[in-house]
Amino acid sequence: MTQADGQKPESAKPNPSDWARIAQTVVATVKRLGPAAPLAIISATLPTIGLVALACTFNIIGPWLREQHALGIAIYICGFALSAGLAILPTHLQAALGGWAFGFAVGCPAALVGVLGAALCGYAIALRATGDRALTLIREKPKWQAVYDALLGSGFGRTLLIVILVRLAVTPFALTNLLFAATRVHPLAYALGTLIGIAPRTSAAVFLAVGVREFSSQTAQQRWVWLVGIGLTLVAVVVIGQIANRAVTRVTGSRQGA
Numbered sequence: 001m002t003q004a005d006g007q008k009p010e011s012a013k014p015n016p017s018d019w020a021r022i023a024q025t026v027v028a029t030v031k032r033l034g035p036a037a038p039l040a041i042i043s044a045t046l047p048t049i050g051l052v053a054l055a056c057t058f059n060i061i062g063p064w065l066r067e068q069h070a071l072g073i074a075i076y077i078c079g080f081a082l083s084a085g086l087a088i089l090p091t092h093l094q095a096a097l098g099g100w101a102f103g104f105a106v107g108c109p110a111a112l113v114g115v116l117g118a119a120l121c122g123y124a125i126a127l128r129a130t131g132d133r134a135l136t137l138i139r140e141k142p143k144w145q146a147v148y149d150a151l152l153g154s155g156f157g158r159t160l161l162i163v164i165l166v167r168l169a170v171t172p173f174a175l176t177n178l179l180f181a182a183t184r185v186h187p188l189a190y191a192l193g194t195l196i197g198i199a200p201r202t203s204a205a206v207f208l209a210v211g212v213r214e215f216s217s218q219t220a221q222q223r224w225v226w227l228v229g230i231g232l233t234l235v236a237v238v239v240i241g242q243i244a245n246r247a248v249t250r251v252t253g254s255r256q257g258a
Contacts, residue, residue, distance in 0.1 A: 058100055062213075065101040073110050076101065080114025085121025087174035095202045099209030108206045112195065115202055119194040122177030123187070130182040160189040167197025170241040200240055 065072035076098060083089040094114065098107035163185065166176060180190050 058097065062097060062100040065097075073102065073106065077110055077114045077117065080111065081117025081121055084114070084118030084173065085125065085177075087122070091115055091118065091173045091198070092201060092205045095205035096209035099206035100213050104206055104210045107210070108203050111202050111206055112199060115198055116191060116195050118173070119177060119198075120191060122174055123181045123190060126178040126181035127184075130178070156186060156189055159186050160193050163189055163193025164197040167194055168200070168240055168243075170201060173198075 065076050068075065080091075080094045080098075084091050084094060091114075095107075095111040098111040098114070101107065102110060163180065
């Protein structure tokens with residue numbers, strides 16, 4: 001059959017030798033990345049396992065933290081920073097725990113401090129684990145280097161914008177920490193961009209947990225108000241994430257084209 005008949009010519013189809021070369025390239029790249037490769041796998045999978053464990057103990061951990069008063073807040077923030085920074089527990093569920101234990105007025109600021117601590121902890125660990133391996137690979141590929149320079153090598157302001165947009169796009173927290181550390185994103189842009197970008201979904205998680213905790217004690221009218229508020233909050237988070245996704249695509253696409 002000809003190409004005009006709507007099918008690709010035989011020469012365009014990958015053969016076993018092509019797949020073998022691709023596999024060899026992937027294996028070689030993984031080896032050169034060193035500890036960064038297994039760390040990426042852990043960052044992508046372990047928080048999901050921790051999610052189940054924490055969700056099953058909300059009614060135990062939440063009241064206990066609340067009974068400790070100021071000490072409970074400190075324990076919560078430190079636990080949040082370490083567990084999320086080590087990719088053991090997801091950030092959104094820990095933010096919900098803050099609302100469940102302390103309410104919105106205390107739980108939201110505590111959760112944001114915990115997120116910032118987790119981001120810095122994850123950045124420090126990933127920075128030490130990855131070394132200069134990722135940048136070395138990027139420098140060997142002119143196209144990769146051009147994209148990297150356009151996105152993260154064009155000044156503090158653009159780097160900050162990229163970090164904010166990526167965090168707003170609801171990307172995996174631990175995996176994003178690894179990516180930013182491996183590519184040596186400016187620490188201040190990383191910390192500030194993380195705090196700004198992750199604030200909407202963190203606040204939404206705290207708000208949702210507070211509403212669930214108080215649902216049984218509310219009147220029918222209060223429940224409807226809360227349900228409408230939750231719906232609007234979730235819609236806002238999704239819309240913000242979609243806008244951020246499109247913004248990241250526009251920024252990266254325009255810079256790659258340039």
